[in-house]
Amino acid sequence: MRRRLPPPLPGRAWPSCRSLFFSALSKTQPFPSPSSRPLARRAALATRALALPSTTSNTQATPARAVKAAAAPAAASGNGKYDYDLLIIGCGVGGHGAALHAVECGMKVGIIEGHDIGGTCVNRGCVPSKALLAASGRVREMKNEAHLKSLGIQVGSVTYDRQPIADHAKNLATTIQGNLQRSLETIGVDILRGAGKVTAPHTVKYALPGRVDVGGTVTARDIMIATGSVPFVPPGITIDGKTVFTSDHALKLEWVPGWVAIIGSGYIGLEFSDVYTALGSEVTFIEAMDDLMPGFDREIARLAQRLLINPRKIDWHTGVLATKVTPGVPGVKPVTIELTDVKTKKVVDTLEVDAVLVATGRAPYTAGLNLGALGVETDRRGFIPVDDKMNVLDTAGKPVPHLWCIGDANGKYMLAHAASAQGISAVECMAGRPRVLNHASVPAACFTHPEVSFVGATEEAAREAAEAGGYASKVKVVKTSFKANSKALAEKEGDGLAKMIYRADTGEILGVHIIGLHAADLIHEASNAVATGQTVQDIKFAVHAHPTLAEVLDELFKGAHLEAGAPAAKAVPVLAKAA
Secondary structure, three states: OOOOOOOOOOOOOOOHHHHHHHOOOOOOOOOOOOOOOOHHHHHHHHHHHHOOOOOOOOOOOHHHHHHHHHOOOOOOOOOOOOOEEEEEEOOEHHHHHHHHHHHHOOOOEEEEEOOOOEHHHHHHOHHHHHHHHHHHHHHHHHHOHHHHHHOOOOOOOOOOOHHHHHHHHHHHHHHHHHHHHHHHHHOOOEEEEOEEEEEEOOEEEEEEOOEEEEEEEEEEEEEEEOOOEEEOOOOOEOOOOOOEEEHHHHOOOOOOOOEEEEEOOOHHHHHHHHHHHHOOOEEEEEEOOOOOOOOOOHHHHHHHHHHHHOOOOEEEEEOEEEEEEEOOEOOOEOEEEEEEEOOOOOEEEEEEEOEEEEOOOEEEOOOOOOHHHHOOOOOOOOOOOEOOOOEEEOOOOOEEEEEEEOHHHOOOOOOHHHHHHHHHHHHHHHOOOOOOOOHHHOOEEEOOOOEEEEEEOOHHHHHHHHHHHOOHHHEEEEEEEHHHOHHHHHOOOOOOEEEEEEEOOOOOEEEEEEEEOOHHHHHHHHHHHHHOOOOHHHHOOOOOOOOOOOHHHHHHHHOOOOOOOOOOOOOOOOOOOOO
């Protein structure tokens, strides 16, 4: 029988993160070596957690308590041989999701964190950036007089205060961080404060620099590395955190530059261009590739450029590298940027701007883990090699028993929700239920206005694979416009497109791409279809409420045409009516 926490007390609710992660939990039998904590102990922990201060209270004192409580594990793991069944190094979204699932599987879990609970996503990434996008998006909307007038709304002059917007991002991160920590404490996960490194099989040493009262050595049957990543800064760029900065600094919104150059036009660069232009900045993209938004489906990228770049105070330089960036002084001295042609390697221009945001991707945070002690080496970029089950591989390419790595540290798919899914998959493997995550089913989103999202292959990649596989004529594309959707038109937000790439002979969904209102929410019907192996013929008969934006996907699926002889839709059982 699965062991669950008791329901919340009347009038109270579990932290939102529990509902977020437990929704994906396995419905199979528990881990063979269950935690030694009885259910009553876990119930007591849950009741105590509900009496903790609200999520908006000051949480700074909590880590110290956690250090003291976790310095020595209270009891051995269920197997009696180690301190823990699972020890996780890194408490970002991936480590957190893995910990929750491991406890649900009956494991005794410890988690080591040397910085902030929640990692990059919660503290310096996707969570605070959404706060900035939400606030700046309101500013953009209120300043769009033509759009508001079309809805019969008239407004006066619209202004904003920078500091409250910055505070909103900071407070949101603090709130979510507290929620995550309490959700772990609630179910009895030990939080060990410090930087961890592997010293031997099943053994990890952890410590905090400058603190002799914190740290120790712990053992675990399984060890999971979930240390995440940090912003990648190319050579020649000097970061001062004020005029030349990464997304870590930009999220603090300490000032709004009049003219900001953004190096890189991927997710991070696009989202910050949305924020800055809404708040009044002019933006210049510097992109090494020949086209903006490399990696995006080209048709979607072209429409994104028409909607997100061309109408705004944005210009760009493509096919060039920012080979030298020298910081300036706000209001006194500009930042200078030396641009070098990617092909000729010659300097072709010099720009002077107020600030530079370096959005050139991220690098794994794997230094100092002492992986050599277990015969493991990172690749030249610092990623830890793993197999499809997230088991770490040694220098001979063989799995290292009981050593796992998830998230940005392995480089398979550097997204927070991918890390969580990898962690859950790895825990299932530890529990004797081998599970492999289909990374082609993991959705991605860019939270601009309008949003961009996708799952699976781009049209270009799908056609290339089909050419190599000998089924090029079978790949088809179907599209639909947001202008055909009643809800989008009611919102006066008809600019948008959805497209699906599929195989006409089998109905296999190869990729779905959306740009338009709430695209980040709409993509999940497609990603879940890919994850569960559904074909076009399986989902084209699904019913969608009217009028909703979900009908954009409905029209997309119904517009797909299959070849004669394609497999029929799977039979769906119909529940009999109660007598």
